Structures are given as C-alpha cells and as structure tokens.
Amino acid sequence: MAKRSRTMVVVRSRRFLVFAALAAIAFPQQLLPAAAAGGPPSSKQLASPSSAYKAVPARVPSRLIHQHQTLSRGTAPPPDVPRTLPAIRSAAAAVGGAWSFIGPKPVVNATNCCTNTAPPQPWAVYGNVGGRITSLVTDPNNAAVVYAGTAGGGVWKTTNSGSTWTPLTDTQASLAIGALGIDPTGQVIYAGTGEDNLSDSQFGQGILKSIDGGATWMLLGQAIFAGHAIGSIAVDRTTSGATQRVLVASSIGLFVSLDGGASWAKNTAYVSKLSHIGTATPSGAVTMVIQDPTVSGKFWLSASDFCRTEGGDILTGDGVSNWATAEPTSGPFFTSVSSRIGLAIGSGGASAAVWLAAAACNSDLLDLQHSSDAGATWTRLPPSTPGLTDYFNLGAGGQGDYDNVVAIDPANSGSVVLGGVTALATIDGGAHFQDIGDVYGETHLNGVLHPDFHAIAFTSADHFYIGNDGGVWSTADIGGARTATPGSASDWTNLSRPLRHCRRCRTTPGAMASTRPSIPRAVPRRSSVSTRSARSCATARQLLRMTRPAPSIRLRRQGPAASSPHPAIPPARIRPASAPPS
Numbered sequence: 001m002a003k004r005s006r007t008m009v010v011v012r013s014r015r016f017l018v019f020a021a022l023a024a025i026a027f028p029q030q031l032l033p034a035a036a037a038g039g040p041p042s043s044k045q046l047a048s049p050s051s052a053y054k055a056v057p058a059r060v061p062s063r064l065i066h067q068h069q070t071l072s073r074g075t076a077p078p079p080d081v082p083r084t085l086p087a088i089r090s091a092a093a094a095v096g097g098a099w100s101f102i103g104p105k106p107v108v109n110a111t112n113c114c115t116n117t118a119p120p121q122p123w124a125v126y127g128n129v130g131g132r133i134t135s136l137v138t139d140p141n142n143a144a145v146v147y148a149g150t151a152g153g154g155v156w157k158t159t160n161s162g163s164t165w166t167p168l169t170d171t172q173a174s175l176a177i178g179a180l181g182i183d184p185t186g187q188v189i190y191a192g193t194g195e196d197n198l199s200d201s202q203f204g205q206g207i208l209k210s211i212d213g214g215a216t217w218m219l220l221g222q223a224i225f226a227g228h229a230i231g232s233i234a235v236d237r238t239t240s241g242a243t244q245r246v247l248v249a250s251s252i253g254l255f256v257s258l259d260g261g262a263s264w265a266k267n268t269a270y271v272s273k274l275s276h277i278g279t280a281t282p283s284g285a286v287t288m289v290i291q292d293p294t295v296s297g298k299f300w301l302s303a304s305d306f307c308r309t310e311g312g313d314i315l316t317g318d319g320v321s322n323w324a325t326a327e328p329t330s331g332p333f334f335t336s337v338s339s340r341i342g343l344a345i346g347s348g349g350a351s352a353a354v355w356l357a358a359a360a361c362n363s364d365l366l367d368l369q370h371s372s373d374a375g376a377t378w379t380r381l382p383p384s385t386p387g388l389t390d391y392f393n394l395g396a397g398g399q400g401d402y403d404n405v406v407a408i409d410p411a412n413s414g415s416v417v418l419g420g421v422t423a424l425a426t427i428d429g430g431a432h433f434q435d436i437g438d439v440y441g442e443t444h445l446n447g448v449l450h451p452d453f454h455a456i457a458f459t460s461a462d463h464f465y466i467g468n469d470g471g472v473w474s475t476a477d478i479g480g481a482r483t484a485t486p487g488s489a490s491d492w493t494n495l496s497r498p499l500r501h502c503r504r505c506r507t508t509p510g511a512m513a514s515t516r517p518s519i520p521r522a523v524p525r526r527s528s529v530s531t532r533s534a535r536s537c538a539t540a541r542q543l544l545r546m547t548r549p550a551p552s553i554r555l556r557r558q559g560p561a562a563s564s565p566h567p568a569i570p571p572a573r574i575r576p577a578s579a580p581p582s
Contacts, residue, residue, distance in 0.1 A: 051364035051398070052332070052383045053390040106130045106497060110450070110470065112440060123440050124447035126470055128497040133467025134195055135179050136457040139186035143459035147189060147214065148472055149177030152202060155191050157214050162465070162472060162495030168214040173222070176202035179249075181233030183240065187213050190261065192230025196251055196287060197402050197454065198306065203227050207248065209261050220261040228252050231287040236319075238296045247299060247319055249286040254301065256319060270323035274303055275311030275575040277337055283309045287340060292316075293347040293410065300326070300354075302343040306401050307361040311575065312338025314356060316375065326354075326375035333358045333367040344406040346413040350374050353413035353429075357420075359400025365390040365420075366400075370430055379430075387433030392420040394440060394451075403452045403468075411461035415478055419453030423466065425481040436479025438487030448489045449473055450496075471496025 106128040114120035132151035139145035144161045147168075154169035155177055169175065174193035178201075181190040188211050194204025206222035207230070229251040236245035244260040247267075254267045274282040288302035299319040304312040312333070317323035328334050338358040346353035352374045360366035368381040368388070381388060392400035399421050409415035414429040423437035435443050439451035450470025458464040462478040472495040477483065480491035 051360065051366065051390045051393065053365045053368070053388060054383060055364075055390045055393045055395060106471070112447075122446070124438075124449075126448065126450045127494045129450050129470030130496040131471065132452075132454070132469045133472055134177055134197065134454050136455040136465050136467050136472070137180045137182040137189070138457050138459055138465070139182070140184050141186050143463075145186065145213075146457070146465055146472075147180055147182065148467060149180045149191060149455075150175070151195050151197075152176055155180070155189075155208070155214065158495075162474060162493070165495075168210075169208060169217060172208055172217055173219050174202070174205040176204055178204065178230040179233045181235040181246065183235045183244065184237050185240075187211060188235070188240075188244070188260075189214055190233050190235060190246060191217075192225070192233050192248060192250070194225065194227075194229035194251070196229035196231035199402060201229060203229060207233075207261060221255075221257075221264050224255065224264055225250060225252075232289050232302075234289045234291045234299060236291060236296070245319070247289045247291075249289040249301070251285050251305070253284040254286050254289060267320070269321045270301060270303070270315050270317060273315055273323055273325055273576055274313050276309055277307070277311055278574070280309035285310065288343050290343065290345055292345055292352070294349040294352060300343060300345055302341045302356075304338050304340055307337055307339045312341055312358060314341065314343060314375065327356070328367075328369050328378040328380070331367055331369065331378075331380045333369060336366055337361055338366055339363060339401040340404050342404040342406040342418070344408045344416070345374075346408040347410060348374075348413065350376075353408055353416075355406050355408060355416055355418075357400070357404060357406050357418055359392055359398065359404055363392060363398030363400040363402070365392045365398070368418075370416075381430050385430065385433065387424070387426075387435070389424070389433075389435070391418060391422050391424050391435075391437075394421045394442070399452070403454055405453055405456055407456035407458060407464065409458055409461060409464075409478070411458075415462065415481075417456055417464065417466075417478070419456060419466065419468075421451050421453075423449070423453050423479065425478050425486070427478065427481050434479075434481045434486040436475075436481050436486045436491070443487055444485060446489070447487060448492050448494070449487065465495070 107130075108128050110126040110129045111122040112124040112126075113122045115123065131153060133148050134151055135149035137147050144159060146158050146162065148156045148165070150156065152175055154167055154172065154175040156165045156167050158165045169191065176193055176195050177191050178195040179192040182188065189209070191208040192204065193206060193208065195201035204225055205219065206225045207220045208217045209220055210217050230248055231251070232249040234247040236247070239245045242260055243258065246257045246261055248255045248264075254270065255264045256267050257264050268284060271282055271284045274284070276282045283305045284303075285305035286301050286303045288300070290300040292298035292300065297318055299317055301315040301317070301323075303315060304310050313325055314327040315323050316326040333356070337360070339361050340359045342357040344355045350373060354371040354375050355369070357368050358366045369378045370381065371378045390398070392398045392404070403420050405419040407417045415427050416425065416430070417436070418424045422435055422439045422442065424433045425436045426433050437449045437451070437453070438444065438447040439449050441447045450468045452469040453466060455467035456464055463474070463476045464478075465472055465474045474493045474495055475491055477491055480486035480488055483491070
C-alpha cells in the first residue's frame with residue numbers, strides 16, 4: 001500500500017509539473033512577479049477581476065443564459081481545401097447528391113424558456129431571427145437605406161428601412177464581415193472581411209469595395225488582410241474617387257489607403273504610445289478607428305488586443321504621424337488592463353461628448369467613463385448610478401470582449417446607448433440608465449430583443465438600428481428609455497424576418513455533392529442561433545477559424561461560481577514613460 005501511495009504521489013507530481021510548464025507557456029507575463037516586470041514607475045497592477053458594477057440578477061437558470069466560449073488562439077489555421085479533389089471511384093452508386101435550395105429562412109419564433117410557473121412561460125420571445133450582425137451603416141442621404149454586415153452571410157442591403165433585404169456578396173471571396181464603411185455619397189461602400197469578435201469568428205480575405213451602392217464589388221488588399229480580422233473602417237469624408245483616404249482598424253494594426261483602397265500602408269506612429277502588459281511588446285492591434293464628426297482632420301483609435309500584449313488605450317491623431325493619448329488618467333481604466341474598449345464620439349469639436357466602455361480581461365465591465373470636452377478630462381460613472389449594471393454579464397460570465405458597442409445620438413449628446421449582452425440607455429448624460437434590451441426579461445416578462453449587441457446606427461433623434469446575434473431591430477423612441485416600460489414590444493420593430501441569412505442546404509441521392517466541403521468548426525458558435533453563410537449551396541465555401549499571429553491561450557468563466565481566469569499574480573500594466581501619473 002505504501003509503495004502504491006508513493007507511486008501516486010510521483011504521478012501527481014509529474015502531472016503538476018506538466019501543468020505548470022503549460023501554464024508558463026500560456027501565461028508568460030502573468031506568472032512573473034510584479035517587480036520582475038520592470039518598466040517605468042507608472043506601472044500599475046491589474047485590478048481584481050470582479051467588476052465593481054453589479055451584475056443583473058438573471059431570472060433564468062445559468063445554463064440557459066446566452067453564454068459563449070472563447071476561441072483558443074494557440075493553434076494554426078487548418079490547411080486550405082484544394083480546389084479540386086480526386087474523383088471517388090466506387091462500384092456502388094455515387095455518394096452524395098445534387099444540391100437543392102431549401103432556404104434562406106430565419107429561425108422561427110425563437111424564445112428563451114421557461115418560468116417555473118404552471119404552465120411554464122417563456123422569459124423572452126424574440127420572434128423570427130436570422131443570425132449575428134456585426135456591423136451596420138446607413139446611407140447619409142437616405143435613412144431607409146441600410147447595409148448590414150453579418151458574421152457568415154456577407155453584406156445585405158435594405159432600401160425600405162428593413163422591410164425587405166437583399167444579399168449583395170454571395171459570390172465574393174469571404175462572407176465573414178467584420179466592418180462596414182460608407183462615403184458621403186452613399187454609393188461607395190467598403191466591407192472588411194474577417195470578424196474581430198473572438199469565439200468562432202472567421203478570418204477574412206481582404207476588403208470588398210463597391211462604387212455603385214453594392215451592385216458590384218471588387219476585392220482589395222487580399223495580400224495584406226487575408227487570414228486576419230477587421231474591426232472598423234473610417235472613410236475620410238473630405239476625400240473621394242482615386243484619392244479617397246480610408247483607414248482600417250485590424251488585428252494586425254492600423255492601415256491607411258490614399259487611393260481608394262488600391263494600395264495600403266501600415267501606420268505604426270501610434271504604437272509607441274500604447275501601454276502594455278508586463279514585458280510584452282504591444283502588438284499594435286486596434287479594434288476601432290473613427291473620424292471625428294466635427295473635426296474632419298481628427299481620428300480616434302480604440303487600441304487593445306484582448307489582453308494579449310496591450311493594456312488598452314484611446315488615442316487621437318491626424319491619421320498620419322501625430323498621435324496622442326486621450327483617455328482617463330485615473331480610475332480602473334487607467335490602472336488596469338482592458339480586453340476591449342467600446343468608444344463613441346459626439347459632435348461639437350472641443351466640447352464633444354466622448355464615451356468609453358472598457359471590458360476587463362475576464363470580460364466583465366471594468367470601467368465606464370465619459371468626457372464633455374473631447375477627451376481632455378473624464379468623469380467616471382460610479383457603480384451606484386441608478387440603473388447602471390454590468391451589462392456585459394447577466395449571470396453566466398462576462399462577454400465584453402465579444403459584444404461591446406457604444407453610440408451617441410447625433411441630435412442629442414445626452415442620449416447614449418450601451419450594448420453588451422443587453423442594452424442600456426441614458427437620456428440625461430449618464431445620470432440614470434434604463435435597460436432597453438431586457439433580453440432575458442430582466443425588467444418585465446417577455447423580452448423582445450435577442451441578446452448580444454455588436455452594432456448601432458443612429459439616423460435621427462431617438463431613432464436607430466441595432467444589430468445583435470439574432471439580426472436587426474429598430475426603434476423610434478430610443479428603446480423606450482423615455483417611458484415607464486423600456487424594452488417592451490411597442491418600442492422595437494423586428495427587421496430580422498426578411499433578413500434571412502441562416503441558410504440551409506440538403507442533397508438529393510444519386511449525384512455528387514460539392515467538391516469543396518466545409519471544414520467543421522472548432523467551437524460552438526457564440527449565438528444560440530447559428531449564422532450560416534448566405535452563399536450558394538453549390539459553392540460550399542470552406543469555413544475557417546480566425547487566428548492571429550503569436551496567439552495566446554485565454555480561459556473563460558463558465559458560470560457565476562467559477563474561478564477567475566487570471567493567475568494569482570496579475571500582470572502589470574505599463575504605460576509609456578510620457579504617460580501622466582494616476
């Protein structure tokens with residue numbers, strides 16, 4: 001018995017050593033003591049993973065919460081599928097069959113079920129849903145014309161405010177749309193392929209451009225952007241035609257074109273301004289680039305790489321060589337690492353409203369701050385603010401690295417919408433908030449909006465389109481934020497029924513199927529509604545996972561009682577030596 005006990009100790013010790021070695025590879029900076037990280041005196045320690053903002057007490061079991069998994073970045077993308085495959089030789093009948101079209105059609109009457117009453121009732125009734133929307137832009141000259149980018153269904157267009165939708169890019173090189181940009185004429189559209197939302201995001205093949213309102217497309221920058229993700233596109237409204245300037249925020253940095261996308265140059269002038277984690281060198285990844293609504297020569301960057309190397313920063317500059325930080329110099333955002341930062345800028349020049357929502361490395365709400373002087377000074381929204389909750393976490397773990405969008409009403413800078421798992425709105429500059437999403441019936445039974453918000457496009461006062469994992473909705477009263485029952489059915493219009501990018505295919509026995517089969521996904525899709533490609537069934541393009549260079553492995557909490565994804569010793573956030581003290 002004693003010999004067996006000693007053997008078990010040795011085996012367990014070896015297992016521990018193997019686990020420790022793997023942990024050292026996965027978290028090289030996190031395992032370093034703070035003193036060993038070095039850096040200037042302004043280095044800060046990562047705050048507690050627990051959010052100071054209270055989570056919404058979910059009224060449904062945690063197993064039913066809309067929870068997602070994070071895709072490991074530690075593996076290389078699968079090999080490409082050859083263009084042709086050897087013919088199958090068999091004495092038996094041909095395998096497979098001819099493709100016949102049985103869609104597109106949405107998931108009908110999606111619900112979140114159920115209460116513990118007799119009989120049981122659904123907490124939320126979403127109606128017909130189509131799948132994940134990653135981006136939305138409207139025609140500056142016609143609010144009824146909207147373009148929607150989808151996670152796996154390409155670009156869609158409506159000319160009647162969402163009553164009907166038309167797919168535009170079924171035959172293009174990639175259907176994974178990460179960002180959309182539109183010029184002042186409403187005719188030139190840029191669609192960045194490669195979704196920058198972690199999880200099962202598919203990488204892209206470049207940037208699609210149309211100069212005729214989406215009727216025809218050309219592929220640009222494939223040699224640079226293929227295999228990567230694009231999170232945001234800014235089309236300089238002061239340029240056009242052959243000299244149109246376009247800025248692209250991507251997983252491999254900021255890129256600028258001065259010739260309408262014909263050529264691209266990487267801008268690295270801002271990288272030295274970035275804070276970093278431990279001894280890591282900032283990757284330069286940016287998730288957002290925004291042209292200031294008032295000052296055309298001013299651009300804003302939201303820089304972070306999901307807690308891999310960067311601490312998370314907000315910068316402003318001319319889009320060329322002059323960049324400077326424009327962010328809080330105190331509070332959790334300044335002292336801690338942000339995995340992703342939602343950013344919105346209002347009009348007004350030097351007195352413009354600016355809002356940021358920072359997600360922590362465990363994807364809970366780390367900090368929410370706003371500025372009324374274009375980022376010169378900031379005010380933190382305290383956790384005690386009426387109606388303000390951790391809208392990234394509804395009880396089953398944070399998702400702020402996946403769904404994090406902020407939008408300011410251009411007609412009223414005091415009206416702001418925050419999108420995460422649910423959506424919050426303020427109509428008084430942040431003094432009070434309302435849950436206008438009510439995705440799981442947090443406020444009242446029968447929520448109508450599908451959870452997980454990625455895109456918001458205002459068209460006029462209180463009116464905007466919003467995109468989530470179920471499709472597109474619109475509101476004319478800021479989601480009911482001015483009423484006593486926000487987030488009710490009377491506040492929202494479901495535009496997802498005709499936006500049918502959940503496509504299905506089947507085969508008929510007796511004929512060969514496509515020679516380009518799809519590659520199975522490594523992890524489940526984030527949304528409970530599977531967003532399938534809106535492609536021709538005969539093409540059956542491969543579906544590949546999106547990865548980044550030199551990836552790291554991250555862990556995700558799977559429930560409210562699960563342990564923190566961080567080691568006991570947190571990484572240090574180190575800002576450039578020129579950064580102001582906290």
